[in-house]
Amino acid sequence: xxxxxxxxxxxxxxxxxAARVAAGLGLKTAVVDGARDLGGLCILRGCMPSKTLLYTAxxxxxxxxxxxxxxxxxxxxxxxxxxxxxxxxxxxxFAAYRKQALANAKFDLIRAYARFRDAHTxxxxxxxVLRARHVLISTGSKVSVPPVPGLADATAWTSDxxxxxxxxxxxxxxxxxxxxxxxxxxxxxxxxxxxTLIQRSPHLLRDHSPEASAVVRQAFEDxxxxxxxGTQIERITQTQQGTAVTFLQGGKRxxxxxxxxxxxxxxxxxxxxxxxxxxxVRTRPDGQIIINRWQQTSVPHIYAGGDCSxxxxxxxxxxxxxxxxxxHAAGLKSLKPLDGSLLLSVVFTDPQLATIGRLExxxxxxxxxxxxxSYPFNDHGKSILMEANYGYVKVLAEPKRGRILGAEIVGRDxxxxxxxxxxxxxxxxxxxxxxxxxxxxPTLAEIITYPLEELADQIRPPTKPA
Ligand SMILES: Cc1cc2nc3c(=O)[nH]c(=O)nc-3n(C[C@H](O)[C@H](O)[C@H](O)COP(=O)(O)OP(=O)(O)OC[C@H]3O[C@@H](n4cnc5c(N)ncnc54)[C@H](O)[C@@H]3O)c2cc1C
Numbered sequence: 084x085x086x087x088x089x090x091x092x093x094x095x096x097x098x099x100x101a102a103r104v105a106a107g108l109g110l111k112t113a114v115v116d117g118a119r120d121l122g123g124l125c126i127l128r129g130c131m132p133s134k135t136l137l138y139t140a141x142x143x144x145x146x147x148x149x150x151x152x153x154x155x156x157x158x159x160x161x162x163x164x165x166x167x168x169x170x171x172x173x174x175x176x177f178a179a180y181r182k183q184a185l186a187n188a189k190f191d192l193i194r195a196y197a198r199f200r201d202a203h204t205x206x207x208x209x210x211x212v213l214r215a216r217h218v219l220i221s222t223g224s225k226v227s228v229p230p231v232p233g234l235a236d237a238t239a240w241t242s243d244x245x246x247x248x249x250x251x252x253x254x255x256x257x258x259x260x261x262x263x264x265x266x267x268x269x270x271x272x273x274x275x276x277x278x279t280l281i282q283r284s285p286h287l288l289r290d291h292s293p294e295a296s297a298v299v300r301q302a303f304e305d306x307x308x309x310x311x312x313g314t315q316i317e318r319i320t321q322t323q324q325g326t327a328v329t330f331l332q333g334g335k336r337x338x339x340x341x342x343x344x345x346x347x348x349x350x351x352x353x354x355x356x357x358x359x360x361x362x363x364v365r366t367r368p369d370g371q372i373i374i375n376r377w378q379q380t381s382v383p384h385i386y387a388g389g390d391c392s393x394x395x396x397x398x399x400x401x402x403x404x405x406x407x408x409x410x411h412a413a414g415l416k417s418l419k420p421l422d423g424s425l426l427l428s429v430v431f432t433d434p435q436l437a438t439i440g441r442l443e444x445x446x447x448x449x450x451x452x453x454x455x456x457s458y459p460f461n462d463h464g465k466s467i468l469m470e471a472n473y474g475y476v477k478v479l480a481e482p483k484r485g486r487i488l489g490a491e492i493v494g495r496d497x498x499x500x501x502x503x504x505x506x507x508x509x510x511x512x513x514x515x516x517x518x519x520x521x522x523x524x525p526t527l528a529e530i531i532t533y534p535l536e537e538l539a540d541q542i543r544p545p546t547k548p549a
Contacts, residue, residue, distance in 0.1 A: 087113050089412055090205060090215035091405075092197045092357070094185055095123025096398045097389030098221035101405030106189035108413040110217075114185065117196035117208055121185055122178035124223055124390070125398045131177055132246040133266055135170045137431050140273035144306075144433070151470050161274045167249035199362040202382050217384050217412040220357065220364070220372060221405060224390035227351040231258070233319030237326055239346040242267060251275045254341035256328050260287040260312060262430050264347035265299065269432050271345075272308050279309040279339045281330055286312055288430060291491075292444065295436050298474050298493045302434055311337070319344065352391045376420035378408040386412065397428065424488075425508055429498035434460075434473040437501035440489030440508050442479060453488055455479045456537035458530055460494040465525040471495035478504075478514070478534040485513040485542045496527055503531055514538045 089105040091098045094116035106112040120127055139161075146159035185192050195207035205213045226241040228234055239258075245267045253276065257268045260282030272278045280287075280303070286296040287303075287310065300310055314330040325342040352370040359366060365373050365381040372380055372387040380387050388404030390396050403421055410418055430436040446453050457477035460466040474494030480487050490504045507517055514535045522529045 084204075084212055084214050086214040087111050087191075087216070089113075089217045089219065089409065090115065090197075090213060091190075091219045091221060092116075092205070093123075093221040093223055093389070093391075094118075094121055094192070095221060095223050095389060095401070096125050097223075097401040097405035098219065099123065099181065099185060099405075100402045101219050101221065101386075101388065101409040102190045103184075103188060104406045105409035105413060108409065108415070110409070110413055112190035113193055113213070114190060115193045115195055115197045115205070115207060115213075117194060120178065122181045126177045126181055127174060128243050128246060130398055132170055132174050133242070133263075133270075134431060135173055136166065136246065136270050137266060137433075139166050139169070140270045141433055144273050148470065161251060163248060163250050163274065166274075167247070170246070196356070198356060198358040199364075200358075202362040202385065217386065218362075219378075219405065219408050219412075220354070220359075220380070220385065220387040220391055221389045221401070222353045222357065222391050224350040224396065225353045226346065227349050228346065229348050231316050231319065231348070233321075234258075234346065237319045237321050237344055239326075239344040241346055245271070245345055252343050253277065254325070255279075255343045255345050256281060256326060256339055256341040257345045257347055258282075258316070258328070259347035259349065260284060260289065260310075261347065261349060262288065264345075265303075265430060265432050267345070267347065268308055269303065269306070272303075272306055277341065278307075279341060280311065281314050281316065281328060281339070282310075282312045283314055283316075284312060288436065290428075291430070291436060291438065292442065295438075295491055295493045298434060299430070299432050299436055302432070302473050309339075311339075350390065350396065352393070354391050377411045377418070378404050379411070384412075395426070395428070399427070422509075425505075427501065427505065429501065431498060434471075434494045435497035436491075436493045437497040438489065438491045439501050439504050440479070440487070442477075442489045442491055446479065446488065451488075452482050453479045454482045454485075454538055454541050456534035456541065458533035458537075460530065463527075463530040463533075465527050465529065466495060468525075469495060469527075471527070476500070476530050476534055478531070478538060480514050480538050480542065482542060485515055485538060486511055487514060487517065490531075494527075494530075500528055500531065503528055514542065 088110035089112040091102045091114045094114040102114045149156035195209040197205045257280040288296045314332045316330045320327045326344040327340045329338045354370045372392040374392045378386045386408035389401035427439045457475045459475045461472035477491045479489045
């Protein structure tokens with residue numbers, strides 16, 4: 084029976100990067116992945132196709148807004164076949180690159196699905212049985228179908244189908260108000276679909292602040308997306324014309340109909356088929372694998388990373404988790420666990436919503452004192468000339484020395500702007516450090532200096548000359 088030092092189940096973002104690091108550290112490593120198309124969720128059906136389409140929809144939207152800039156653009160309409168073909172081509176290229184990296188790596192690639200026979204033995208669907216000193220479970224996530232009445236029997240699209248559209252659907256009911264729901268609802272609206280978004284939580288993007296969510300919602304409604312939040316779905320019925328969703332909101336019963344239904348209610352860990360019980364690996368009730376700060380599961384030589392263990396479905400974290408697991412398994416000394424105070428998140432709606440570090444909700448819960456200051460995009464020269472008026476930049480800092488604790492940006496290109504804080508936060512910089520840095524005029528990034536200046540004044544008020 085073949086034995087590996089480090090056996091990786093799943094060759095997506097977490098698994099591929101873990102295997103690369105493990106093999107580089109001299110561990111005899113293999114990746115087992117049974118997918119017909121290799122590449123993982125991010126490349127094939129996640130980040131990359133969604134951002135390709137969202138960017139296209141943004142270009143279209145800007146062209147349609149040409150009048151605001153004094154431009155006559157007689158017609159700006161989507162050619163869905165061309166949009167689809169471009170997406171297929173780009174994703175094909177990204178996936179081919181990853182496949183090549185997987186095939187030409189210093190580790191073995193085995194095209195099969197795996198399940199545990201015991202804590203050191205894996206059975207593969209190709210009949211092979213492998214032994215492993217260490218295992219990394221990085222099997223990702225799958226779309227969940229929560230027990231909403233009628234959902235299981237309805238014909239519902241998932242993000243996979245929306246990302247593969249080659250026509251403009253006339254109307255879509257979007258169930259959910261998380262990141263995928265919001266990003267793709269706006270894509271659909273911008274290509275010309277009538278979109279109704281129905282969400283259970285009281286505000287869109289419930290993991291974010293109500294203030295930030297309200298800006299995104301305003302932009303959505305200005306573009307003609309009908310949003311219902313704080314709802315309870317009573318039933319989903321399939322009709323000849325499409326789907327009807329009946330729900331309660333504020334004591335009122337409403338029904339909305341559309342040609343298509345999009346289930347964007349979230350994803351769940353893809354762990355059910357792994358026979359984790361045989362290995363003694365513990366999970367939460369939803370199948371999420373329980374890990375410690377070194378990515379070890381309840382069985383110390385078995386690690387987990389990426390969407391199957393969470394706690395966030397974010398690619399750069401999946402990569403960091405996989406790499407950490409590999410280094411830990413290799414016995415490297417002086418490792419550091421991932422720093423939760425550096426959590427970075429981006430929602431690619433327009434306006435984008437990006438956060439880093441710790442914000443009010445978390446700081447209040449921890450009883451940690453802070454100062455905060457914010458500045459709106461509609462009062463900043465560069466954003467005004469760009470007609471990018473939605474949103475604000477908010478910065479939070481520790482009240483004595485002014486160390487930056489977190490930032491929230493809602494606005495044009497917030498996903499790029501937030502990186503102005505990544506390095507400084509990692510280096511534990513203060514608002515005074517950031518104010519010593521140069522900020523070019525006129526840029527969008529320059530807006531960040533206004534809340535920084537306000538915080539500097541709050542923390543060390545300017546003294547009058549003697
Ligand atoms: C529409 C959409 C947009 C997104 N956009 C973003 C974004 O902009 N930014 C961001 O950071 N994140 C985004 N995400 C989330 C991101 O894609 C995921 O967090 C990330 O891809 C998860 O990587 P992973 O390695 O955990 O899993 P995956 O990449 O899903 O890899 C899991 C692999 O395991 C394999 N596998 C499954 N079971 C077995 C088994 N039993 N044996 C062997 N192999 C197995 C699968 O074939 C698969 O290749 C998005 C997700 C979606 C759905």
